[in-house]
Amino acid sequence: MILDEGHLIKNPSTQRAKSLLEIPAAHRIVISGTPIQNNLRDLWALFNFCCPELLGDNKVFKEKCENPILRGNEKKAxxxxxxxxxxxxxxxxxxxxxxxxxxxxxxxxxxxxxxVAKLSKKSELIVWLRLTDCQRQFYKVFLNSEMVRSSFDCSQLPALTNLKKICDHPLLLTKGGMAEKLLMHIANGERDKFQETSDRISCKISFTMSLLDKLIRDGHSVLIFSQTRKMLDLIQASLLSRGREYLRIDGSTKASDRIKIVNNFQEGTGAPIFLLTSQVGGQGLTLTRADRVIVVDPAWNPSTDNQSVDRAYRIGQMKDVIVFRLMTCGTIEEKIYRKQIFKGGLFKTATEHKEQIRYFSKRDLKEIFSLPTEGFDISPTQQQLNKEHDHQVKMDESLRSHIEFLNTLGIAGVSHHSLLYSKTAPVQVADEEMEGR
Known part of the structure; x- marks a missing residue:
């Protein structure tokens, strides 16, 4: 038995995983580009399917293997x-x-x-954006809302979801009249702006439109990924207002239509801008016509974003690829990105023979419902990563020129995502221990 995209059985309690385990097979092979998505138990589930008993019982694996590795991966361990x-x-x-x-x-x-044949280069950039004044007011008011206060005693998911929406576009706050409730506590000037459908409300749409003007003018084809259809709707509206042509695939697109749309894009007969939801467009598609990828909003699961990027950066891609991962300074998105880095470090620790550098402490990963002490104009994560990796940055003139252009768009800065995990941890840890005390 051969399972492609085998990570889909990472949860052994699902009916899919149970049913597959019941199929008799002399040999089992699991194929996956992302065997660890959230934690080491993902890896346990895959080996439990193809090599039963190799890693023992799930609970014992968590206690004897996962927990010690997690503790050892913390910066202040x-x-x-x-x-x-x-x-x-x-x-x-x-x-x-x-x-x-x-x-x-x-x-x-x-x-x-x-x-090794000439393999195109991939440059992944984290573009740090500053929230608009409207977004800042919404963010601050929401952190003081009853939903956030009550989230400490129940599920935090609704509050987290709304914070993510504010980072994308306040117009996404439609459920339960949330936007109207928050508007009551927001200054009149910002209320007037909110009534508009202007791109200026969202730093992400404003930046994306300016970036697209440059990319399309220079002859590039672009994939734009978002976690939600509603955010794609807002991006689509901005494209239409500018007379831009685009293609789109999301969960509402019929399977038969998806094939036609993908073929139109790949053959060059369709528009150079392709809108996709990460869940639908992030797996199984080959979209090598595109040489630029914009990931509008980060996922908690780092493999979701990585899979999206790999739609363009695949074998057969002849052009260099640049990826833009959009993050807002001082917001929940910084916390999400830090979690992505931590989870990526777990994968490296479990599969590669080198000591991984520890980027963040447990406290860094947990401070979610708090205003940034440094404000919304700078990113502590960007500063830390640039301090760690700036001396490693090597850019050709094309990429250097492009980053100079990005800086003209009023961004807070750029980090080189591609350099993550490129350094091994130092043997001496005494300084970190002193810091922890």
């Missing part, structure tokens, strides 16, 4: 926690090594003479 976490991760890698085959594009994309 003690020397002993780091040592234990590193030892357990090494044991895990050695245990799965005979059954785990991992290949990168650069390793399989070879010419007949055995040398």
């Amino acid at each position: 003690s020397d002993e926690e780091k040592r234990v976490g590193s030892d357990v991760a090494k044991e895990l890698r050695e245990c799965i090594q005979p059954f785990f085959l991992r290949r990168l594009k650069s390793e399989v994309f070879r010419e007949d003479d055995g040398e």
